[in-house]
Amino acid sequence: MSNALAIAAVTKTLQKLIRQGIEQEDAGAEVSTQPLDKAGGNGNTQKKINIFLYQSLANAAWRNLDMPNRVKPGETSKPPLALNLYYLITAYGKDNDIEDHRLLGIAMRILHDNALLHPKQIEGVLPDSDLHNQVERISITPITLSLEEVSKLWGTFQTQYRISAAYQVSVVLIESAQAVKAPLPVLSRGEPNLNNGRDSGIAIQPDLTSSFPTLETLQTPNQQPSLRLGENLTLRGHHLDSEETIVVEFRHPRLSQAIQLTPKPGATATTLEVELPVDGNQWLAGFYTVTVGVKRNGKQQVTNALSFSLAPKIEEMTISTATGNQQQLTLTCNPPVWLGKPDNSSVILGQQVGFLLSDRELLPLSEFLPSVTTTSSDPSPDQKTNSLVFDITGIAAGDYWVRLRVDGVDSLLVNRTVTPPVFYSTEKLTVSG
Structure with a gap:
């Protein structure tokens, strides 16, 4: 050369x-x-x-x-x-x-x-x-x-x-100046504990479908645009079964650690169903990616990732009058909202939060946010709050349909369990004169 x-x-x-x-x-x-x-x-x-x-x-x-x-x-x-x-x-x-x-x-x-x-x-x-x-x-x-x-x-x-x-x-x-990569020779094929250490041979299947576990679609209940805590997420694909362990992992861009859940009984090779817990202390509203880890013959295989959104849920709304006749709305939500690091001794929200009242958006009052006891960049229980306060002074009396928006995901307003669909009555706020 x-x-x-x-x-x-x-x-x-x-x-x-x-x-x-x-x-x-x-x-x-x-x-x-x-x-x-x-x-x-x-x-x-x-x-x-x-x-x-x-x-x-x-x-x-x-x-x-x-x-x-x-x-x-x-x-x-x-x-x-x-x-x-x-x-x-x-x-x-x-x-x-x-x-x-x-x-x-x-x-x-x-x-x-x-x-x-x-x-x-x-x-x-x-x-x-x-x-x-x-x-x-x-x-x-x-x-x-x-x-x-x-x-x-x-x-x-x-x-x-x-x-x-x-x-x-x-x-x-x-000739190129880059060195040749020469791996060590293969001693044997297949698992050493199979067939008494001999070659396990070639795997044969009747179609062109990949033999690796793969996710194809995610399905929320009643074709909802988002999932809520306490609801079931259906995962469909192929080769999702195993006689050993199956783990469903959820990853959020604001969480450094993945959340792991076990599928519900009755899982098949093409369908898994996992139920999200009602307790939201470990979760944040927003967008998630989900993968399935399947362990076969001692080897761990992980599927591709698909995305879905987790919607916040409004648990309770209370209107009160503060000093100076200021009208305040106190809202309780699940999962809690992440509080960011202190900024000049004041607390700020780590997540983007807005309260949609009819056709207007209100931002939470920062002075009512609880103090942050840690400066960790990863959300911890003492960096979250499920209570938010909004100023609704000047809002005309009447009934309003409301939504809570966290990191771009809205709480569910439409009830799709009935035909035709209707608004959830719990998402209505009555403002008195």
């Missing part, structure tokens, strides 16, 4: 081959490797063959192959940089077109005779280059450029066109 000097080594090899051939027929000709605008500039009238590398492209056949004789089955490595090099061979005579044609003919005949380079022709042309060691032989192939391509190429260098021939040189393999 060759190193980063491979491109330069190819150019030097072509220069060497053409120079040796030219010397046998025309000792006065030079072989250069200059750009087109410099090869024949400044009034240079010396006979010359110029070799110009005008393009390099990735070789499609080799770009995703492992390095030969270096990577064994099961090992991984960066594929070599495989390149096709494109050269323009241009002849320069002494203001004589016939001389140009003769020089170009000699150069083309030399490349034709050496269409497949031998490693000995490459070895030694450039110090520290190991291009001659690569597995693939380097070939030289003439290519055809259209009139438009030729015009663009010479026009880029803003120089006068001279008779030329184009060639492709391939393939040049440049």
